[in-house]
Amino acid sequence: MSQARADEAARSVLEAFLQRPMSVPYLRLGAVQRPKAPLRRWDYWWQAHLLDCLVDARLRGSRLVDQGLINRQLTGIWVRNGFRYRNHYFDDMAWLSLAAQRAGSRRVRLRKRLESALTPDFGGGSFWRTDREYKATAATGPISLFLARAGQRRQAADLLRWLRLVLADESGLFRDGIRLSNGVPEVTRWVFTYNQGPALGTMLELGDDANLAAAARHIAAVGEHLVRPASRVLITHQSGDGGLFTGILTRYLALAANDSRLPDGTRALAGDLVAATAENLWRGREHRGFRGRVVTVFPQDTSLKPPVHTDVVELSTQLQAWMALEAAATLR
Numbered sequence: 001m002s003q004a005r006a007d008e009a010a011r012s013v014l015e016a017f018l019q020r021p022m023s024v025p026y027l028r029l030g031a032v033q034r035p036k037a038p039l040r041r042w043d044y045w046w047q048a049h050l051l052d053c054l055v056d057a058r059l060r061g062s063r064l065v066d067q068g069l070i071n072r073q074l075t076g077i078w079v080r081n082g083f084r085y086r087n088h089y090f091d092d093m094a095w096l097s098l099a100a101q102r103a104g105s106r107r108v109r110l111r112k113r114l115e116s117a118l119t120p121d122f123g124g125g126s127f128w129r130t131d132r133e134y135k136a137t138a139a140t141g142p143i144s145l146f147l148a149r150a151g152q153r154r155q156a157a158d159l160l161r162w163l164r165l166v167l168a169d170e171s172g173l174f175r176d177g178i179r180l181s182n183g184v185p186e187v188t189r190w191v192f193t194y195n196q197g198p199a200l201g202t203m204l205e206l207g208d209d210a211n212l213a214a215a216a217r218h219i220a221a222v223g224e225h226l227v228r229p230a231s232r233v234l235i236t237h238q239s240g241d242g243g244l245f246t247g248i249l250t251r252y253l254a255l256a257a258n259d260s261r262l263p264d265g266t267r268a269l270a271g272d273l274v275a276a277t278a279e280n281l282w283r284g285r286e287h288r289g290f291r292g293r294v295v296t297v298f299p300q301d302t303s304l305k306p307p308v309h310t311d312v313v314e315l316s317t318q319l320q321a322w323m324a325l326e327a328a329a330t331l332r
Contacts, residue, residue: 005325007057011064016313016318024079028073028076032314044081045089047096049244058070085108086110088129090126093113096110098198101150122185125162141202174195219269228302236301243317243320245320250273254331285299300317
């Protein structure tokens with residue numbers, strides 16, 4: 001059943017959102033929303049997560065996605081971004097680098113660009129943008145995981161250590177970032193679901209006893225502080241960029257749920273968080289007609305109440321559901 005649900009999410013996103021940018025046959029990109037946005041808008045990191053979803057489906061063995069489609073999406077991003085993969089956001093480039101790394105592609109060569117964001121300012125970590133005003137978990141987490149998977153374990157461990165020392169709150173969850181305010185370093189109070197995901201992935205990738213113990217504590221904190229009341233359903237962050245956030249976390253919770261090095265209770269909790277969130281999004285689905293076909297539309301938020309109908313459906317929220325359903329499909 002979980003495989004069929006993941007395939008339905010994949011089919012619906014591909015049929016409703018995937019398009020040929022500039023009508024070029026070989027290229028593919030996801031439309032930002034349906035109905036079509038009145039203004040041309042470019043969301044680089046949404047496309048990176050669409051690529052990651054394609055990789056999820058491909059690795060699962062879905063017949064809906066082949067390597068050719070993954071390559072066309074990679075090329076579409078390159079062309080639409082001005083015939084390059086660089087942009088002004090280090091987190092965007094980190095997400096794309098992670099997705100390309102999982103896809104086995106060597107076309108995205110941004111490691112030096114990402115490493116340029118790692119400076120001693122504020123004690124370490126990565127800047128969020130090239131204006132270098134804000135050090136953020138949103139960039140530090142995925143860069144640390146990318147480096148860990150590339151074999152740069154010391155760099156990855158240093159970034160993770162910085163997150164714990166500078167941005168962890170009293171529960172151990174990572175806050176969003178740090179910047180200067182009136183000349184004084186100020187840590188933001190925001191705690192977002194997605195910021196917990198790649199950092200958890202780095203803990204698992206490093207895999208030593210200390211990091212595995214930290215991963216168990218982190219999952220416990222997620223299960224206590226980032227769920228709907230009296231449930232295992234993860235909170236969400238509405239639409240726009242926030243529409244992606246919780247789907248990202250489910251990917252890394254699923255890795256933990258399947259990791260035999262973790263305690264049984266930790267694995268069970270991680271799996272429950274993924275399964276409950278995916279089930280909630282699945283139950284909130286509705287069917288709509290699009291270009292003569294029926295597609296499944298998922299709610300933008302998890303909820304313990306009936307979902308609110310929205311006329312405009314954004315790609316980000318549908319990718320979130322797809323990620324969660326792919327994550328649930330991997331649970332053993």
